[in-house]
Amino acid sequence: MDIGSILETAFHPNAIAVAGASETSSSYGYHFTRYLLDHGYPGHVYPVNPNRQVVLGLKAYPDLTSIPEPVDYVICCLPASKVLDLLSECPAKGVKVVHLLTARLSETGRQEAKDLEAEILQQAKRVNVRLIGPNCMGIYYPQQGMAFNYDLPKEAGTVGAVFQSGGASGLLVRYGGLQGLRFSKVISYGNALDLDESDFLRYLAHDGETRIIAAYIEGVKDGKKFLNALSNAAHAKPVVIIKGGRDIAGIKAAASHTAAIAGSDIMWKTAFKQAGVIQARTLNELVNLLVAFSFLPPIKGKRVGIVGGGGGISVMSADACEEAGLIVPPLPPEIDEELRTRAPELHAWLGNPVDCSTIRGSSIDAREMLARMAQSPYFDFIIVNITEDAPFTKDIWSSLVREEAENTISVSGGQSKPLVAVVSGGKISSDQFQDWRWKLLAEQQARLIAAHIPTYSTVAEAVKTMRQFIDYWQAKAAT
Amino acid sequence: MDIGSILETAFHPNAIAVAGASETSSSYGYHFTRYLLDHGYPGHVYPVNPNRQVVLGLKAYPDLTSIPEPVDYVICCLPASKVLDLLSECPAKGVKVVHLLTARLSETGRQEAKDLEAEILQQAKRVNVRLIGPNCMGIYYPQQGMAFNYDLPKEAGTVGAVFQSGGASGLLVRYGGLQGLRFSKVISYGNALDLDESDFLRYLAHDGETRIIAAYIEGVKDGKKFLNALSNAAHAKPVVIIKGGRDIAGIKAAASHTAAIAGSDIMWKTAFKQAGVIQARTLNELVNLLVAFSFLPPIKGKRVGIVGGGGGISVMSADACEEAGLIVPPLPPEIDEELRTRAPELHAWLGNPVDCSTIRGSSIDAREMLARMAQSPYFDFIIVNITEDAPFTKDIWSSLVREEAENTISVSGGQSKPLVAVVSGGKISSDQFQDWRWKLLAEQQARLIAAHIPTYSTVAEAVKTMRQFIDYWQAKAAT
Numbered sequence: 015m016d017i018g019s020i021l022e023t024a025f026h027p028n029a030i031a032v033a034g035a036s037e038t039s040s041s042y043g044y045h046f047t048r049y050l051l052d053h054g055y056p057g058h059v060y061p062v063n064p065n066r067q068v069v070l071g072l073k074a075y076p077d078l079t080s081i082p083e084p085v086d087y088v089i090c091c092l093p094a095s096k097v098l099d100l101l102s103e104c105p106a107k108g109v110k111v112v113h114l115l116t117a118r119l120s121e122t123g124r125q126e127a128k129d130l131e132a133e134i135l136q137q138a139k140r141v142n143v144r145l146i147g148p149n150c151m152g153i154y155y156p157q158q159g160m161a162f163n164y165d166l167p168k169e170a171g172t173v174g175a176v177f178q179s180g181g182a183s184g185l186l187v188r189y190g191g192l193q194g195l196r197f198s199k200v201i202s203y204g205n206a207l208d209l210d211e212s213d214f215l216r217y218l219a220h221d222g223e224t225r226i227i228a229a230y231i232e233g234v235k236d237g238k239k240f241l242n243a244l245s246n247a248a249h250a251k252p253v254v255i256i257k258g259g260r261d262i263a264g265i266k267a268a269a270s271h272t273a274a275i276a277g278s279d280i281m282w283k284t285a286f287k288q289a290g291v292i293q294a295r296t297l298n299e300l301v302n303l304l305v306a307f308s309f310l311p312p313i314k315g316k317r318v319g320i321v322g323g324g325g326g327i328s329v330m331s332a333d334a335c336e337e338a339g340l341i342v343p344p345l346p347p348e349i350d351e352e353l354r355t356r357a358p359e360l361h362a363w364l365g366n367p368v369d370c371s372t373i374r375g376s377s378i379d380a381r382e383m384l385a386r387m388a389q390s391p392y393f394d395f396i397i398v399n400i401t402e403d404a405p406f407t408k409d410i411w412s413s414l415v416r417e418e419a420e421n422t423i424s425v426s427g428g429q430s431k432p433l434v435a436v437v438s439g440g441k442i443s444s445d446q447f448q449d450w451r452w453k454l455l456a457e458q459q460a461r462l463i464a465a466h467i468p469t470y471s472t473v474a475e476a477v478k479t480m481r482q483f484i485d486y487w488q489a490k491a492a493t
Numbered sequence: 494m495d496i497g498s499i500l501e502t503a504f505h506p507n508a509i510a511v512a513g514a515s516e517t518s519s520s521y522g523y524h525f526t527r528y529l530l531d532h533g534y535p536g537h538v539y540p541v542n543p544n545r546q547v548v549l550g551l552k553a554y555p556d557l558t559s560i561p562e563p564v565d566y567v568i569c570c571l572p573a574s575k576v577l578d579l580l581s582e583c584p585a586k587g588v589k590v591v592h593l594l595t596a597r598l599s600e601t602g603r604q605e606a607k608d609l610e611a612e613i614l615q616q617a618k619r620v621n622v623r624l625i626g627p628n629c630m631g632i633y634y635p636q637q638g639m640a641f642n643y644d645l646p647k648e649a650g651t652v653g654a655v656f657q658s659g660g661a662s663g664l665l666v667r668y669g670g671l672q673g674l675r676f677s678k679v680i681s682y683g684n685a686l687d688l689d690e691s692d693f694l695r696y697l698a699h700d701g702e703t704r705i706i707a708a709y710i711e712g713v714k715d716g717k718k719f720l721n722a723l724s725n726a727a728h729a730k731p732v733v734i735i736k737g738g739r740d741i742a743g744i745k746a747a748a749s750h751t752a753a754i755a756g757s758d759i760m761w762k763t764a765f766k767q768a769g770v771i772q773a774r775t776l777n778e779l780v781n782l783l784v785a786f787s788f789l790p791p792i793k794g795k796r797v798g799i800v801g802g803g804g805g806i807s808v809m810s811a812d813a814c815e816e817a818g819l820i821v822p823p824l825p826p827e828i829d830e831e832l833r834t835r836a837p838e839l840h841a842w843l844g845n846p847v848d849c850s851t852i853r854g855s856s857i858d859a860r861e862m863l864a865r866m867a868q869s870p871y872f873d874f875i876i877v878n879i880t881e882d883a884p885f886t887k888d889i890w891s892s893l894v895r896e897e898a899e900n901t902i903s904v905s906g907g908q909s910k911p912l913v914a915v916v917s918g919g920k921i922s923s924d925q926f927q928d929w930r931w932k933l934l935a936e937q938q939a940r941l942i943a944a945h946i947p948t949y950s951t952v953a954e955a956v957k958t959m960r961q962f963i964d965y966w967q968a969k970a971a972t
Contacts, residue, residue, distance in 0.1 A: 123841040163884040179805020184882040263811035263821030271804035325750035326658020332742035342742030362602040403663040405642040
């Protein structure tokens with residue numbers, strides 16, 4: 015079978031066996047069984063455990079061979095010493111793919127563990143089984159009820175991800191979820207003993223459910239294969255990548271995490287650039303970029319109009335835009351002319367950024383101002399900061415913030431320029447956790463996300479993201 | 494009276510009159526009266542309003558002269574056209590300082606407004622009254638029950654701030670408050686018609702309640718006076734400054750915000766460097782730095798030990814540290830030796846950063862590991878990431894995060910190196926707002942803050958802040 019078909023099977027298995035399934039809540043065999051149940055995997059889940067009759071309400075089997083039907087996909091939560099035996103049972107059930115959650119192999123740096131890992135690969139080849147892992151979380155595919163963590167979104171989306179790290183893949187889905195990202199398929203692949211990043215990238219490049227590809231990669235064993243897969247993927251879809259292990263300590267950490275050879279930073283940077291891939295430095299940057307790609311059409315110009323925020327915030331917003339290499343043009347002549355006749359008190363005062371505290375109570379309202387800016391050919395996109403610190407009582411502040419969110423939503427779409435919102439909730443702290451202020455902001459953020467408007471927590475994050483986003487589309491247009 | 498005594502009076506007025514006090518909840522005259530009542534200003538508050546007998550339960554007076562006692566300090570919420578009259582009433586009550594919240598003066602760019610502003614200054618000089626403002630929020634001094642916004646902390650702290658922007662000063666207190674900052678005195682001074690940034694800086698430099706100074710400055714009129722005040726202040730205490738209006742659009746925005754002449758960025762940078770002042774680019778950076786200065790002793794070395802986070806997070810943490818110019822040394826020989834004998838399964842595997850997912854269940858526990866690192870002379874400080882994405886059920890995850898926070902608190906202090914915590918709560922979104930996960934993190938963050946441990950929301954923010962913090966102390970030691 016070609017790798018595309020193998021992965022198709024892994025994503026749509028007729029049934030899944032969990033080797034090492036257990037009711038001991040400190041074991042991964044417990045958690046992986048529950049993930050499947052919680053997410054509603056529609057096929058049979060077969061717990062495999064010689065010491066149990068039942069696991070989480072499901073009949074348990076002493077070994078793979080006792081399972082009454084063929085099983086495409088096995089999640090192996092067994093310790094490393096038991097993997098060879100498990101593999102030997104696979105042919106009887108026609109197993110195509112085994113996900114080895116199993117860790118403590120080559121990443122430990124110990125020779126006997128490395129030897130065992132090599133033996134596992136040999137055995138897998140002998141029994142014609144392909145491996146995901148070892149030392150990884152496997153597959154999150156919400157559409158199919160496959161998951162690798164608790165409380166992840168059950169709805170599907172269009173972001174596909176290839177993550178060498180399991181923990182980071184969980185954070186991607188969880189934190190990205192809060193900014194509105196939803197995922198097609200996320201694969202955490204760990205030590206890449208058999209199936210590797212290139213195989214997964216190639217799959218996602220052709221996957222109809224995936225519009226954008228995210229990746230976290232510590233190292234690759236076959237550079238040529240990888241560059242090829244990467245440039246294919248980047249040709250088909252936007253690809254945003256974190257290269258983990260960029261300098262000495264990071265490279266060392268990568269080696270003890272997934273036994274990856276991290277390689278030189280410059281080499282990677284060059285490769286990413288040539289392939290047309292965007293490099294993110296942190297998970298936060300990655301999420302921010304995926305939000306832009308998920309919610310915005312291509313933007314090819316750097317001229318930004320900024321609305322919202324008080325005076326100091328407007329000054330700092332302009333600084334942040336300019337330092338990110340965006341262009342902050344003056345208000346366009348048609349708006350200038352309108353102000354001259356309709357709101358002379360604002361003329362010669364109001365500029366871009368639009369300090370909303372000055373227009374409140376004037377003869378031009380905030381929605382109209384936003385609509386005119388969003389329609390002006392002088393701007394390529396608009397940033398709306400809905401979280402001015404107006405020093406008002408709860409009722410007034412709440413209605414202002416609600417109004418700003420409503421204006422943004424009502425102006426977006428149609429003939430409007432793309433809009434990006436800044437919702438600065440501050441950082442959570444327990445006293446304020448149930449505070450109406452943060453709750454209100456969270457609700458407005460949810461509304462903006464539902465209206466497909468990207469939200470960022472600071473202007474600096476928004477503009478940094480937008481600069482990279484625009485650079486991508488400009489480079490794309492130039493090729 | 495010298496300016497120090499004038500400001501002493503402004504911060505400790507015998508009584509405060511609010512000119513334009515009102516019960517109309519859309520007016521600043523209402524809000525400023527309420528701020529004083531909400532914060533429990535201990536002296537008399539005298540609402541002044543010719544059309545009202547009572548404002549917010551307080552007897553109102555038709556003008557300043559009807560007030561039955563002397564009044565040191567007046568908050569003027571009147572429109573610009575009424576300021577001259579108000580000033581003429583000041584001598585009768587011995588008013589020393591008037592805070593002109595009043596805006597729409599020179600910042601509008603209109604000649605008649607500029608002329609009126611000049612006339613206001615002349616009049617203030619004639620009646621021997623000093624002005625804060627116009628176009629600003631005035632004073633937040635929690636110790637004295639003086640405030641300029643709702644829901645600001647009532648407890649006092651040691652951060653003093655001089656902010657040209659009113660809105661940004663509110664955000665500083667509110668967002669800084671969530672990371673544990675508390676303030677001595679915050680002054681929002683707007684157009685700086687009379688008393689200016691230099692006067693306030695000089696005051697805070699000598700203020701016994703202020704240990705650290707924050708500033709947001711768009712422009713100064715007297716450069717020599719400012720540089721003098723700045724270098725005096727920076728000589729006495731750490732000073733962290735945002736220069737608002739750094740490039741063309743920012744400079745324009747500053748002019749229409751506070752009529753400030755922003756000047757060239759390079760000139761400012763040089764001045765800050767010479768004065769030994771730290772420059773922050775955003776409010777977030779400013780808050781992060783103030784948190785370090787508030788909670789940490791001087792740190793002069795760049796060697797960081799990192800504990801916590803899973804494998805991928807450890808790799809990304811090492812990358813972030815190295816890219817911020819910190820040094821990530823290997824585990825020290827004494828820990829290496831200990832691992833060799835007590836936990837051979839970890840030896841050759843575990844490194845710095847310490848991936849906590851590998852030591853869980855081993856013969857060395859996380860607290861002991863943290864304690865040994867915090868005592869090792871090989872590190873100058875330790876970053877603990879308490880928010881590993883362990884893919885466990887609520888109860889297990891909660892106890893892990895609690896344990897990590899407890900370990901951090903119990904190891905901090907005494908002979909330990911300074912500790913810095915990362916609490917990545919993700920971004921708030923309404924579905925998850927009341928989620929136990931974010932609430933638990935918020936509670937742990939509050940505990941860490943109470944134990945005087947700085948908390949940051951990402952490793953990248955923590956290391957960027959620490960690099961600037963260490964640079965400051967290294968430069969200080971070199972002079």
